Amino acid sequence: MVPTSSYLVLAAIIFSIGALGVLVRRNALIIFMCIEMMMNAANLVLVAAARQYGVLDGQVFVFLVMAIAAAEVAIGLGIVVGLVRHRDTTNVDRINLLRW
Amino acid sequence: MEWFFFALFGITALVGSIGVVLSKNAVHSALFLLLNFVSTAMLFLLLGAQFLAMAQILVYAGAIVVMFIFVVMLIGYETVDDFVARERPALRTAAVALAVIFLAGLGYAFWASPWSGAKGAPADGAVEKVGTLLFQSYLLPFELASVILLAAMIGAIILAGRTKPPLGKPEE
Numbered sequence: 001m002v003p004t005s006s007y008l009v010l011a012a013i014i015f016s017i018g019a020l021g022v023l024v025r026r027n028a029l030i031i032f033m034c035i036e037m038m039m040n041a042a043n044l045v046l047v048a049a050a051r052q053y054g055v056l057d058g059q060v061f062v063f064l065v066m067a068i069a070a071a072e073v074a075i076g077l078g079i080v081v082g083l084v085r086h087r088d089t090t091n092v093d094r095i096n097l098l099r100w
Numbered sequence: 101m102e103w104f105f106f107a108l109f110g111i112t113a114l115v116g117s118i119g120v121v122l123s124k125n126a127v128h129s130a131l132f133l134l135l136n137f138v139s140t141a142m143l144f145l146l147l148g149a150q151f152l153a154m155a156q157i158l159v160y161a162g163a164i165v166v167m168f169i170f171v172v173m174l175i176g177y178e179t180v181d182d183f184v185a186r187e188r189p190a191l192r193t194a195a196v197a198l199a200v201i202f203l204a205g206l207g208y209a210f211w212a213s214p215w216s217g218a219k220g221a222p223a224d225g226a227v228e229k230v231g232t233l234l235f236q237s238y239l240l241p242f243e244l245a246s247v248i249l250l251a252a253m254i255g256a257i258i259l260a261g262r263t264k265p266p267l268g269k270p271e272e
Contacts, residue, residue, distance in 0.1 A: 002106045007147065008210035010110050014117050014136070016203035021121035023195035029172055033120055033133050036164065040140050050225075051147045052215055059149050059225050060238050066159045067245040071252030073164045077171045078259030084175050
């Protein structure tokens, strides 16, 4: 059987790649996709931990996280659509009206 | 056998995540994200979480990625070159260095943890068991999640609603 730490390390790699994507890309939608990827990696850690302890509470946690993620994506995409409608660009470097 | 499937789906998940970060086209990024989510669903199956694997495909791959593709195509800026590496190589180097340091720290923490080498009990994530837990011990979070979904629905409708024209001067 595959040890739990292998799943954890895989989730850590996916999380780091998502964090790298948030730092390097400038398209608001791709930044959002990388954030969802990071949340996905955290879900993987939770399910691996649920198997490690032999209880299903981690899986219920992941289920609720999925529901929250769906709600968050709906709101976030609404914000992005409103932003693009207002500033006519998806480049987050150009969205700087509040900068000092 | 399990190692083979773990390696296979782990590699496809990594290919998907690297593709999201490196694609020039936002639609390609969304499709790589889909690959990442489906690979994670298969990893959930390997971990004995059957219900979660199907829920992952339904919610993440079937709804969230579809919403992303809708918005990407609606906005229409999918091929705008926004990769910051071309303009500021120093930023790219710093970001990669930070990500590598972070991964090294996290990887070491996971590898040296007491779970390293531990196999764990096989958890049977069948629908009945997860459902029993969800509706008995975790009933309140479940109901709160539905309230959050309702709030998100209302918020999304308001955010994306039609902008009214300005009222103009009042008539005297």
